[in-house]
Amino acid sequence: MDAELLHHPAIWLILGGIVMGFLRGAPRVLLSLSLPLVAAWLLWQIPEGIYGGVPFLDYLLDVLQVDRLGRLFALVFMLALFVGSVYAMGQRSRLEVPAAFVYGGAAVGAVLAGDWITLFLFWELMAIGSTLVIWAGGREAYPAAMRYLMVHLFGGVVFMAGITAHLVGGGSLSIEPLALEGVAHWLILAGVLINAGAFPFWSWIPDAYPRASWSGMVFLSAFTTKTAVYVLMRSFPGAEVLIPIGLLMAGYGLIYALIENTARRVLAYAIVNQVGFMIAGIGIGTEMALNGVAAHAFAHIVYKALLLMAIGAVIVQTGKRDCTDLGGLARQMPVTTGFAIFGALAMSAPLTAGFITKSLVLQAAADAHLTWVWLAMMVIAAGVFLAAGLKVVVFVFFGESRDLDAEEAPPSQRWGMRLLALTSLAVGCYPPLLYDLLPYPIDYQPYTGSHVVFQLQLLLATTVVFFLLRGHLVKMLGSLIDIDWFYRTLGPRWVKVMVYGVSIEIREVVLVLMRGIANLLGSLRRHYGTRGVLARTWPSGSMVMWVALLLMMYLALFYLS
Amino acid sequence: MRQNALFSPGKRLWHTLLAALLLMLVAGLFVESHPHFGIDAVPGFNAWFPMLACAVLVVLARGLGRIFGPREDEDGR
Numbered sequence: 001m002d003a004e005l006l007h008h009p010a011i012w013l014i015l016g017g018i019v020m021g022f023l024r025g026a027p028r029v030l031l032s033l034s035l036p037l038v039a040a041w042l043l044w045q046i047p048e049g050i051y052g053g054v055p056f057l058d059y060l061l062d063v064l065q066v067d068r069l070g071r072l073f074a075l076v077f078m079l080a081l082f083v084g085s086v087y088a089m090g091q092r093s094r095l096e097v098p099a100a101f102v103y104g105g106a107a108v109g110a111v112l113a114g115d116w117i118t119l120f121l122f123w124e125l126m127a128i129g130s131t132l133v134i135w136a137g138g139r140e141a142y143p144a145a146m147r148y149l150m151v152h153l154f155g156g157v158v159f160m161a162g163i164t165a166h167l168v169g170g171g172s173l174s175i176e177p178l179a180l181e182g183v184a185h186w187l188i189l190a191g192v193l194i195n196a197g198a199f200p201f202w203s204w205i206p207d208a209y210p211r212a213s214w215s216g217m218v219f220l221s222a223f224t225t226k227t228a229v230y231v232l233m234r235s236f237p238g239a240e241v242l243i244p245i246g247l248l249m250a251g252y253g254l255i256y257a258l259i260e261n262t263a264r265r266v267l268a269y270a271i272v273n274q275v276g277f278m279i280a281g282i283g284i285g286t287e288m289a290l291n292g293v294a295a296h297a298f299a300h301i302v303y304k305a306l307l308l309m310a311i312g313a314v315i316v317q318t319g320k321r322d323c324t325d326l327g328g329l330a331r332q333m334p335v336t337t338g339f340a341i342f343g344a345l346a347m348s349a350p351l352t353a354g355f356i357t358k359s360l361v362l363q364a365a366a367d368a369h370l371t372w373v374w375l376a377m378m379v380i381a382a383g384v385f386l387a388a389g390l391k392v393v394v395f396v397f398f399g400e401s402r403d404l405d406a407e408e409a410p411p412s413q414r415w416g417m418r419l420l421a422l423t424s425l426a427v428g429c430y431p432p433l434l435y436d437l438l439p440y441p442i443d444y445q446p447y448t449g450s451h452v453v454f455q456l457q458l459l460l461a462t463t464v465v466f467f468l469l470r471g472h473l474v475k476m477l478g479s480l481i482d483i484d485w486f487y488r489t490l491g492p493r494w495v496k497v498m499v500y501g502v503s504i505e506i507r508e509v510v511l512v513l514m515r516g517i518a519n520l521l522g523s524l525r526r527h528y529g530t531r532g533v534l535a536r537t538w539p540s541g542s543m544v545m546w547v548a549l550l551l552m553m554y555l556a557l558f559y560l561s
Numbered sequence: 562m563r564q565n566a567l568f569s570p571g572k573r574l575w576h577t578l579l580a581a582l583l584l585m586l587v588a589g590l591f592v593e594s595h596p597h598f599g600i601d602a603v604p605g606f607n608a609w610f611p612m613l614a615c616a617v618l619v620v621l622a623r624g625l626g627r628i629f630g631p632r633e634d635e636d637g638r
Contacts, residue, residue: 254618255618255621255622255625258618258619259622259626366598367597371598374598375610378607378610378611378614379611379614381611382611383614383615383618386618387618448592448593449588449593450589453585453588454607455607456581456585457585457589457607457608458608458611460578460581460582460585460608461582461607461608461609461612462611462612462615464579464582464612465612465615465616466615467570467575467578469615469616469619472619475623476626478626478631479631480625480626480629480631481629
């Protein structure tokens, strides 16, 4: 076993999270702020390479693999844990932040895993950690947490079946690009796609995430889907089937985000949309595209967490979650409003991280001459800015005041938002900060005249359309039937029909059985009951007669034999 | 359900927005670009295409909302 495993950042994060569960107040906060920094430092100390030698069944596991791609994702996850901890300093739940560390630590372990088995173990630990984070959202969150867990356990089983078949079929234990041939690899793909929120398992994201507490969803938005994106990047780069799968997710996310009324569910649909964008990028599969996907995973975690923090602050202040109940908060919460506006712009505006990352993927689609994919990605870029950026910010913070009793967000929440905004700004103003960490060498200049002008055209045009169509957007606020209707409404209804339909016959059978048992018990009672034939006191004369009769039978039998 | 009171951008915001868009459209004529597909060489493509796309999306969403919404379970509220 290699000594470097003692420095495995995931192990420290997970153990720290467990210890945190027993702490309260200042020590807990201190631990939650220092752990991600320590983990990042530990990771930085480990040279690139594969470390392992841990025996498991008949295998030797490479528990830790450090390379550029894994390191980038791990660092982003640690950033998310750190900023999330700053934001969640005032969180009263004793479960949420420790669970988030187990969850985030497992995600770090998954992206640093050198083999399929280690990856799977961390994968399942993530499911448990994230379920606990949702659960910490309160009693209302419990059913959603259970539905979430079931989807992920199912995904885990599919994933495990694929890995097992892959290994039994003589496949390599290390995580390498797989050809989409044979059941094993399709099962692996399906298992990963369930975690990414692909059709038909996308509704767990808008179902479960928005039920977490005000700080819980900040953690949730970072890890699960991005780990799935990471595994897809490693195992299926350039698999063309991912392009339609990703674009379908993106389209679904857009339409549902346009209609949805609950602010954080809009953002949850936007997660599906952006993860779809990334998965389509993985399908393109060129070095430029993969660089773009890795970079965009970073940018997306940052701006989505920023928007979720702003809405989380609103939820803490007002207790309201729906666009129709909110509005005009800019006066009471000017700083939060500023950060929300920045978060919307950070999706793709110049000088923010989103601008230098999204354009990489678009450029990759253009270089590969994929006209329709490129056009679809343009629609996604514009649509998500309208649906998740402009809509959420304008409907929640502007418009007529609702006379809501709200104050500015407390300093810890403001610091969380500030750190994210600064990160996005720093990377946006100085791209090499991020570009130097990308998996492949990169030769791309985001700040050319045409890039900036065309992007500003897109953003301004989208803003104009938004203001022109805002009446329609308000009128359609609500929620749509989703795929989960099949297993949450139709399924139970069907089961009920089945059970009641069958139970008529069951009742008949049970009635017959009961009658039979009753008859049997009745006859036993007649014979052996207190007044039964055999329990009566008999006169001694009749006793003598019965004994004489028995003796006579005995004599007769004796002579006969 | 209470309807969200519309946020109406004032005249000044409208003018700023449209002026900025116009400025960018004009600037777009002068910057050096590398169109890949032909359609992106049409002047102002990055402005009219997203506009059109967003309008179509909103119409599509309204249509779908009429067919599939609102949902009846606890999420519909």
